[in-house]
Amino acid sequence: MDIKNNTLCLQQYIDKVLNEGGGIVKIPLGIYYFASSGVTRAGLSECVIKCKNNVLIEGSGVEETTGTILKPYAPSNNLPVDMFYYNNYAETDGLDCTFLKNADFKNFVIDSADAYATSYSSAGKGFMINLLENCDFENIIVKNTDGTGFGVDCPINCTIKNCAAINCGKGGAIHEKRYSSEAPGASGFGIGTGFSDEESMYITNCMAEGNFKYGFFFEHQGRFTGYYTASDARGFVVSNCTAKGNRYNFGGLRANDVTYENCVSERDKRNKTPID
Numbered sequence: 001m002d003i004k005n006n007t008l009c010l011q012q013y014i015d016k017v018l019n020e021g022g023g024i025v026k027i028p029l030g031i032y033y034f035a036s037s038g039v040t041r042a043g044l045s046e047c048v049i050k051c052k053n054n055v056l057i058e059g060s061g062v063e064e065t066t067g068t069i070l071k072p073y074a075p076s077n078n079l080p081v082d083m084f085y086y087n088n089y090a091e092t093d094g095l096d097c098t099f100l101k102n103a104d105f106k107n108f109v110i111d112s113a114d115a116y117a118t119s120y121s122s123a124g125k126g127f128m129i130n131l132l133e134n135c136d137f138e139n140i141i142v143k144n145t146d147g148t149g150f151g152v153d154c155p156i157n158c159t160i161k162n163c164a165a166i167n168c169g170k171g172g173a174i175h176e177k178r179y180s181s182e183a184p185g186a187s188g189f190g191i192g193t194g195f196s197d198e199e200s201m202y203i204t205n206c207m208a209e210g211n212f213k214y215g216f217f218f219e220h221q222g223r224f225t226g227y228y229t230a231s232d233a234r235g236f237v238v239s240n241c242t243a244k245g246n247r248y249n250f251g252g253l254r255a256n257d258v259t260y261e262n263c264v265s266e267r268d269k270r271n272k273t274p275i276d
Contacts, residue, residue, distance in 0.1 A: 004035045032070055067108065076118065077118065080124025086128070112145040141166065188209075189206065237261060
């Protein structure tokens with residue numbers, strides 16, 4: 001398997017579509033392995049694909065035999081690997097406030113079962129995207145990541161529909177074994193907040209199952225840095241979603257302006273509380 005070529009080709013197609021004014025990059029059915037494209041400038045992770053404006057990445061579905069399966073491959077890697085990455089803000093120490101805009105993702109699976117970091121940070125995600133506007137995620141499964149599955153921070157007018165995060169956060173065990181404290185991140189859907197009062201996201205018909213820490217989690221990023229000072233977002237809605245088998249099914253830290261509608265928290269022996 002030519003994993004380096006897969007990474008190069010997909011990034012080139014995305015860049016080509018961007019240069020043509022935007023459009024769709026379609027990935028046919030099949031299982032595709034990807035190598036890291038290198039360490040991010042922030043130095044906290046490696047990434048496979050860097051997201052670009054006005055590009056829809058669309059697979060053929062999420063079924064095992066007829067779907068599109070994207071597999072980051074790093075069987076023994078020092079740093080965790082993010083499959084899709086955009087974080088200009090962190091990489092420039094807050095100087096570049098450019099949002100990722102109109103980048104959409106649809107109909108594929110990210111399976112990071114073959115990506116293992118030897119150390120843990122909150123990185124190693126299916127999606128590591130910070131500052132995004134008018135971006136939509138639909139019919140996507142993210143599973144077996146070292147960090148959070150859907151790591152989507154500071155969204156404006158974005159949606160996550162009909163998606164699932166399964167067994168994400170496997171690297172969290174490394175942190176807890178080493179430091180005897182709960183790992184940061186290591187969740188299914190992890191939504192960061194606090195950059196703009198315009199922030200809003202609608203999450204509907206999604207499932208979080210068997211993730212190491214939280215199923216659905218909201219967190220104000222001002223806990224970590226003074227760059228994030230907004231406190232009155234337009235709002236986040238989690239509707240008709242189910243969480244089960246996570247350590248905590250739903251939760252948040254300094255999580256303002258979050259509304260839950262018709263959500264189900266199924267408790268089992270792993271759950272400390274149904275909602276934190």
